[in-house]
Amino acid sequence: MSQYDEGHTVAGWTGTAIATIGASVLGAGVCTVSAVLMVGGTGILAASVLVTWVLHLTGWGKPPGVRPRAQWPMGARDLTARAGHADCWGCRLAGRGRRTAVAATEVVAVRGTAAEPEPAVAEAGPGGR
Numbered sequence: 001m002s003q004y005d006e007g008h009t010v011a012g013w014t015g016t017a018i019a020t021i022g023a024s025v026l027g028a029g030v031c032t033v034s035a036v037l038m039v040g041g042t043g044i045l046a047a048s049v050l051v052t053w054v055l056h057l058t059g060w061g062k063p064p065g066v067r068p069r070a071q072w073p074m075g076a077r078d079l080t081a082r083a084g085h086a087d088c089w090g091c092r093l094a095g096r097g098r099r100t101a102v103a104a105t106e107v108v109a110v111r112g113t114a115a116e117p118e119p120a121v122a123e124a125g126p127g128g129r
Contacts, residue, residue, distance in 0.1 A: 008074050011061035015052030022048055056090050057081060064088055 026041025028034070055061060059077045063085035071078070084096025 008072070009056075009061050009076075010074065011052050011055035013074075014055060014060075015048050018048035018051055019045055022046075053090050053093075057094055057096075061090075 022041050022044030024041070025037055025044055029037025029039075029041050052061070059079065059081040061081065062071075062078055063080065064087045067076075067078075070076075081091075082096075084091035084094070
């Protein structure tokens with residue numbers, strides 16, 4: 001095992017294996033000029049993305065960044081996946097993870113309803129008048 005956390009996860013390897021099969025079927029379709037194989041290979045590639053995403057969301061993937069060394073083994077399950085990972089696109093697509101955007105819009109809405117009027121600022125034109 002290397003000294004870095006390279007993301008050796010069940011989700012990663014399963015997705016890679018399915019994508020390899022899909023790419024092989026797609027390549028065979030291109031070589032034999034078979035539309036059926038090309039469509040089948042493309043379908044298998046799409047399935048590999050979905051399978052990897054579902055496995056990640058169920059805890060068989062990993063969050064972005066380096067995990068603690070105790071969680072590096074292949075069978076280690078990510079127990080924080082249910083709540084979502086802060087900087088993870090897959091979790092955001094599933095409606096999990098980063099919730100700071102909602103809080104920021106609420107702050108702007110509250111700030112906009114303040115009783116103090118905003119000062120009017122007039123901008124000078126090109127001549128400074």
